[in-house]
Amino acid sequence: MGDYIVRAAAANTQIRAFAAVTTDLVEEARQRHGTSPVATAALGRLLTGGAMMGSMMKNATDMLTIQIKCSGPIGGLTVTADSQGNVKGYVHDPEVILPPKNGKLDVGGALGQGVMTVIKDMGLKEPYSGQTILQTGEIAEDLTYYFATSEQVPSSVGLGVLMEKNNTVRCAGGFIVQVMPFIEDEVLNKLEENIRNIQSVTSMLDNGHTPEEMLSQVLEGLDLEITDTMPARFYCNCSKERIEKAIISIGKKDIQSMIDDGEDIEVKCHFCNTAYNYTVEELKELLKKSR
Numbered sequence: 572m573g574d575y576i577v578r579a580a581a582a583n584t585q586i587r588a589f590a591a592v593t594t595d596l597v598e599e600a601r602q603r604h605g606t607s608p609v610a611t612a613a614l615g616r617l618l619t620g621g622a623m624m625g626s627m628m629k630n631a632t633d634m635l636t637i638q639i640k641c642s643g644p645i646g647g648l649t650v651t652a653d654s655q656g657n658v659k660g661y662v663h664d665p666e667v668i669l670p671p672k673n674g675k676l677d678v679g680g681a682l683g684q685g686v687m688t689v690i691k692d693m694g695l696k697e698p699y700s701g702q703t704i705l706q707t708g709e710i711a712e713d714l715t716y717y718f719a720t721s722e723q724v725p726s727s728v729g730l731g732v733l734m735e736k737n738n739t740v741r742c743a744g745g746f747i748v749q750v751m752p753f754i755e756d757e758v759l760n761k762l763e764e765n766i767r768n769i770q771s772v773t774s775m776l777d778n779g780h781t782p783e784e785m786l787s788q789v790l791e792g793l794d795l796e797i798t799d800t801m802p803a804r805f806y807c808n809c810s811k812e813r814i815e816k817a818i819i820s821i822g823k824k825d826i827q828s829m830i831d832d833g834e835d836i837e838v839k840c841h842f843c844n845t846a847y848n849y850t851v852e853e854l855k856e857l858l859k860k861s862r
């Protein structure tokens with residue numbers, strides 16, 4: 572069973588919900604970036620939240636970016652997702668190591684204080700952008716706060732990444748549940764009661780629960796209806812041509828100094844860590860295109 576996202580409604584559309592299993596894509600991110608366990612957990616949670624938030628957008632070309640700038644040793648994280656289940660991302664310092672906190676990976680300690688920016692590019696003149704202060708740095712709480720303050724949508728976000736002893740990803744996934752403004756008190760009370768009583772996302776996943784089963788626990792007794800399911804994957808659309816544009820944009824002076832060094836250069840894509848090589852001859856061509 573690969574990674575996928577489910578979209579659902581409950582209580583006669585008074586609630587909308589998303590859930591995902593992202594074990595494979597988080598493991599792929601870990602391998603590509605060589606992330607430490609705490610960095611894998613942080614990136615994995617944000618990739619999972621990003622993939623679900625991407626699936627909330629309507630058009631195939633819509634793009635969502637979540638950027639965290641923070642003072643903790645991880646330095647920052649960036650995740651980009653589309654509406655089709657494709658997601659990619661990176662952390663500034665993939666090698667950050669911290670002692671565990673209460674027996675768990677200290678994601679909040681790795682992030683520290685900071686700001687989260689959510690940018691939605693939906694093909695309009697100006698992309699939508701919302702910025703919030705990190706609440707705990709544990710990411711799920713920070714996304715909950717973002718939804719409440721920036722989008723005015725009360726939400727409950729659960730995200731989890733569990734590591735194997737050998738530091739590969741054992742399981743990853745999460746859910747987002749959002750209530751509509753017209754929600755009835757008794758429905759809201761029942762939802763709040765459910766959320767108080769559920770296990771953690773990592774326990775649910777580790778016990779073999781699918782995204783559908785996670786939602787049936789969160790939305791127990793609330794007439795859950797799964798509306799659709801889509802595969803999710805780590806995907807980067809970089810190419811040698813795209814990286815070339817980035818090199819051209821650094822300017823003639825810097826390209827000339829690379830040429831003067833007389834050696835081939837390697838440029839890595841931030842998002843997926845794929846390396847692209849450019850010979851001195853190719854750099855000379857790029858110099859001509861540069862301003």
Ligand SMILES: [Zn+2]
Pocket residue numbers: 807808809810840841842843844845
């Ligand atoms: Zn890439």
